[in-house]
Amino acid sequence: MADPSHFRTDLDSDREAVAIMVHGTFSAADEDEGDRWWQSASDFAQRLQSLLPASVRVAKEGEVFHWSGANSERARSKAAANLLRHLHKLEEQGHDYHLIGHSHGGSVIWNALQFSVLVKRPLKGLRSWTTVGTPFLQHRGQGTLSIKNLISLIIGLILLFPATWAPRRLLITLRDIATNNPAGVVLESDEAAGYSNILRAPVLSLVEGFGVKVDHRPDGVVIGSFDPSGDQTLAKYYLATPEGLFLLILMLGLSYVFVHVALLCISPAIEAYRIRLEQRLKKRAFGVYGARWLGISSPDDEAINGLRATLSISVSFVSKMMPREVVFLSDILALLSRPYYWLVAPLYNWFVYPAVDSQVRRLVIRAAQGNDRPNAFLIDVTPTPLVETADAVPPFLPALLNVKLLAFANRHAHELVPKLRGLIAQSSFASGLELFGERLSGKELVHTSYFEHAEILKLIAANMACDSSEIERASRLKAMPPWLRRWFLSFKSGVNAMPEQGSNAAVAYSISESTPAKQKTA
DSSP states (O other): OGGGGOOOOOTTTTTOOOOOOOOOOOOOOOOOOOTTTSBBHHHHHHHHEEEEEETEEEOOTTTTOOOOOOOOOHHHHHHHHHHHHHHHHHTTOOEEEEEEEEEEHOOOOOHHHHHHHHOOOOOEEEEEEEEOOOOEEEEEOOOTTHHHHHHHHHHHHHHHHHHHHHHHHHHHHHHHHTOOOOEEEOOOOOHHHHTTTHHHHHHHHHHHHOOOOOEEEEEEEEEESSOOTOOOOOHHHHHHHHHHHHHHHHHHHHHHHHHHHHHHHHHHHHHHHHHHHHHHHHHHHHHHHGGGGGEEEEEOOOOHHHHHHGGGGGOOOOOOOOOOOSOOOOHHHHHGGGGHHHHHHHHHIIHHEEEEEEEHHHHHHHHHHHHTTEEEEEEESSSSGGGGGTTTTTOOOOOHHHHHHHHHHHHHHHHHHHHHHHHHHHHHHHHHHHHHHHHHHHHHHSSTTTGGGHHHHHHHHHHTTTOOOOHHHHHHTTSSHHHHHHHHHOOOHHOOOSSTTTTTHHHHHHHOOOOSOOOOOO
């Protein structure tokens, strides 16, 4: 349940609020005004505005939110940070706001809400947030104490000492050069170096291989031919002699390599721990903002189902090594290579092929999922932010509305055939795909046709009216057919946003229907 202390207690229905729309993947545009649903003065914006009270307006030019729309977790996280700044700016200007996100635009909103909790700067002007066709991605990392992470962590910790030694040695050398301190490169003795001597031994051998003198003394290891008692300055030695330049570049390179490798080894364990903390952050954020959420999605949403399908892809992308069947003349000549197949093929097919095929499949799947988060694996795609919320709210729209959405999409699907024909007729697949995307109206898919339906607009307007006057709330629910009203109240009861039946809003709406805690999905 939302903690009211995180929000303003003086919300006034007459205080101006702005409806901010956030588009999904591949739907970006540079202009504030246009015919895309999220742009100012679009058909959707005008129809939504007609349902809103005078104190709420759709974002106008200069207030429209933009993001890249790239299919990437990094892009969505970056967009969420920008959205958070955008909302804080609105608050500074004295505006409240409602958020509406379609597809991964809802993911951007959800990430922004989490960020606000993380930085302990709650969005006090938030009145409602609605997600439409949003696939909420549930990630999991490798266990913090998994064998792979433990091995990487141990190697990283072992490398920490040389990783700190190399930059420190470089800084000391640069300081000596700047202060003209007559000191060469002197390392700890082999006995004092301990286990790090195992790591530096190959480096010293490399240095000797390039003709640089390495002198192992009881009090330390002296590298190079620089003579502190001579006339040559340290700066001239390092910057004007081949040997000095080589040592300086070597120290710079070792600093980079050791630090980089150590961090690469430690990062999987850090990422695994971060993902565990992220699960707690999700629950905290939903505790603060969940009561103001409405999730609209169809069980036949192509984007959600398509992403979910990537979780079970078992297609092989790499072929096994098999001798060619004799069909062409060159195949007869290839018979001479059969002994190689007998020797190499078993090893390749048993060991190399499974590993390579698994890695290629993993890369393809992660690209399709837009999952570029390090050491994070997509384990589920849900219509709700938390897996637990699916037990409290109806995860999908009522069956009657879903049938209408499907019928609408099917009615326009026949228009795809001539568009596909145009794609095939293009000189290149890339240009054909671009033309195909431009000709799509969005009505051919359930995922892109939500906003074509009056019921969806009524649901969005009802969610935006939850903190308005009692008369406005009653008006919004009265505009719904009874079956849609029951679903809406069931959803809002599940997120603890609506008053209990028989009080306040329930009385204002004069509702006689029951409000079940959970409705069967289509």
